[in-house]
Amino acid sequence: MKNIKDFTLSELEDELVSIGEKKYRAKQIYAWIFRNVDSFDEMTDLSKELIQKLKENYYIKNLEVANLLKSKDGTIKYLFRLNDGNCIESVLMQYKFGYSACVSNQVGCKMGCNFCASARIGFVRSLTAGEIVSQILEIQKQADVKISNVVFMGIGEPLDNYENVMRAIHIINDPKGLNIGARHISISTCGLVPKIIQLADENDLQCNLCISLHSSRDEVRTSMMPINKKYSIKEVIDACRYYIEKTNRRITFEYALVDGVNDSLDDADHLAKLLKGMLCHVNLIPINKIKDGIYEKSSTKKILAFRDRLNDKGIVATVRRELGSDISAACGQLVRSEKQDNL
Numbered sequence: 317m318k319n320i321k322d323f324t325l326s327e328l329e330d331e332l333v334s335i336g337e338k339k340y341r342a343k344q345i346y347a348w349i350f351r352n353v354d355s356f357d358e359m360t361d362l363s364k365e366l367i368q369k370l371k372e373n374y375y376i377k378n379l380e381v382a383n384l385l386k387s388k389d390g391t392i393k394y395l396f397r398l399n400d401g402n403c404i405e406s407v408l409m410q411y412k413f414g415y416s417a418c419v420s421n422q423v424g425c426k427m428g429c430n431f432c433a434s435a436r437i438g439f440v441r442s443l444t445a446g447e448i449v450s451q452i453l454e455i456q457k458q459a460d461v462k463i464s465n466v467v468f469m470g471i472g473e474p475l476d477n478y479e480n481v482m483r484a485i486h487i488i489n490d491p492k493g494l495n496i497g498a499r500h501i502s503i504s505t506c507g508l509v510p511k512i513i514q515l516a517d518e519n520d521l522q523c524n525l526c527i528s529l530h531s532s533r534d535e536v537r538t539s540m541m542p543i544n545k546k547y548s549i550k551e552v553i554d555a556c557r558y559y560i561e562k563t564n565r566r567i568t569f570e571y572a573l574v575d576g577v578n579d580s581l582d583d584a585d586h587l588a589k590l591l592k593g594m595l596c597h598v599n600l601i602p603i604n605k606i607k608d609g610i611y612e613k614s615s616t617k618k619i620l621a622f623r624d625r626l627n628d629k630g631i632v633a634t635v636r637r638e639l640g641s642d643i644s645a646a647c648g649q650l651v652r653s654e655k656q657d658n659l
């Protein structure tokens with residue numbers, strides 16, 4: 317059985333033809349998917365025979381809400397259970413510009429970042445495009461909102477699940493799909509250099525690229541993110557310069573400030589030197605402490621001083637608003653607590 321939500325519209329047209337149906341049926345089915353129905357029986361403009369054929373070859377329901385936490389600030393964190401029993405997290409956030417969904421793209425993650433709860437889950441598998449898209453559809457249904465922004469900052473490394481993430485982005489962006497503009501879709505990577513280059517060469521969609529940098533010094537970055545042993549900061553920055561040159565798009569560098577590790581004014585000066593002349597923005601993140609984590613959040617005073625120092629040096633930097641800190645907002649924390657509850 318195949319997940320009917322895994323297909324782009326043109327792929328679904330080919331699928332329908334392959335089971336002996338007319339191509340135009342795909343548009344009808346696609347419209348029902350994005351009207352968020354849970355069963356083929358609800359597709360009332362299809363014949364009984366076609367509905368039967370769909371049931372025999374495909375499934376439509378691919379996740380359910382296993383748990384949900386609501387923050388005082390309106391942020392809602394969902395724990396979704398997939399058909400195979402694995403769990404992932406997605407977050408709904410409300411901003412002045414509308415609703416944003418933070419989605420997962422893998423069950424667990426291979427990258428092993430030291431500050432991340434997802435790394436502690438261990439890698440299980442990558443999600444399909446349909447499982448990614450379904451997170452947004454389910455959030456819209458549960459919260460009765462229209463999502464206008466999607467960020468790939470949940471569990472998993474999106475560029476390690478490149479094909480499925482790209483297919484999901486096409487479906488999210490498609491006017492007949494979720495119809496969310498590419499400029500409202502962001503991919504966050506820990507810095508998989510060959511994939512950044514591939515994205516630069518192929519990204520016809522103009523979505524946003526964010527790099528989890530967290531330090532401008534190799535020694536410190538390696539201590540926080542093992543991937544830095546494979547791709548040094550210089551290699552990541554060179555790939556970013558190539559991306560900017562090819563796409564003319566601004567890159568966001570994410571920098572989680574950790575007390576006594578990467579938050580001195582000297583660190584700010586070093587970072588400003590590294591990013592000098594680049595079309596970029598630095599997003600400073602007050603780190604979310606994870607259970608058993610070794611890192612402590614920098615003080616607000618230090619965070620603001622770091623931001624001001626970067627701005628003084630000509631690097632545009634802002635501090636990310638903390639959302640959902642009362643509901644374990646760092647990705648992977650809810651899955652971890654679910655696993656521990658089930659031990």
Ligand code: SF4
Nearest residue numbers: 425427429432435472
């Ligand atoms: S921060 Fe991202 S890349 Fe690193 S372990 Fe967590 S999910 Fe994976």
